[in-house]
Amino acid sequence: MIAPLIYLESTIPSYLVARVSKDHILRGQQEATRKWWQENREDGQWFVSAFVEAEVARGHPDAAKKRLEAIAGLPRLDIAPKVLALSEAFLASGLIPAKAAMDAYHIAIAAFHEMEILLTWNCTHIHNIAITRRVEAICTREGYSCPVICTPFDLLET
Numbered sequence: 001m002i003a004p005l006i007y008l009e010s011t012i013p014s015y016l017v018a019r020v021s022k023d024h025i026l027r028g029q030q031e032a033t034r035k036w037w038q039e040n041r042e043d044g045q046w047f048v049s050a051f052v053e054a055e056v057a058r059g060h061p062d063a064a065k066k067r068l069e070a071i072a073g074l075p076r077l078d079i080a081p082k083v084l085a086l087s088e089a090f091l092a093s094g095l096i097p098a099k100a101a102m103d104a105y106h107i108a109i110a111a112f113h114e115m116e117i118l119l120t121w122n123c124t125h126i127h128n129i130a131i132t133r134r135v136e137a138i139c140t141r142e143g144y145s146c147p148v149i150c151t152p153f154d155l156l157e158t
Contacts, residue, residue, distance in 0.1 A: 006046050007110040007147065008071065009120035010055035012037075013048075017066040029121055029151070036152035047115065049077045051105045077113045079105075086112060089138050100125045107135060111144040118147040119155070127151060 015033040048071050056067035086108035090096045096104045103125035110118040120126045127149045139146035 003042075003045050004116040005114065006117045006119055007077070007106070007113070007115040008046055008048050008052065008074070009106045009118060009122060009126060010052045010067075011121035012119055012152070013052070013056050013067045013070040015121055016070050017063070029153075032152045032156060033121070036156055039157075040155065046074050047077050047113070048074045049106075049109050050079055051102055051109065055102060077109050077115075079109065080112060083109045083112045086139070086142055086144065089142055090135065093134065093138060095131045095134050095138075096125045107139075107146070107149075110147045111139045114145065115147045117155075118149045119152065120149065121151055123151075 012033060015030045016037055018030060021027045021030060052071065053068070053076070056071065057064050083105070087101065087104040090104040090107060091098060091101060096107075103122060106120070106122075106126060107118065118126070125131070132149060135149075136146040
């Protein structure tokens, strides 16, 4: 079996190394992320981008260092002009607001580089069933295949 190409959006390294949350839902998401990371390290080809690196580098320096260390060594996808053009199509559609432009960049870079999976915990503008079909339609219209957008819960084997 060929290992799937997986783009790790910035919430994945963030949840991976964050202090355990007191919130039950967030803690479950953190646990799922850690379990998926540990159990599936060899089951896919994982990628990040400069967008991910920029986001995980923000915040408290110690936390940022842990996030950056988590993704160190993972291949980085190039930001081609067509990535920016595709992200502009998402933004122009109104599906993703300008204040969340980075979310459009994540989807665009994953689609442009033919990732099979975009892994995220961002359920506001990325893994959102209310917009997913329209994001897929924009990808298709622009000549790309939209990756499957999911969370680590979706990839854990029972």
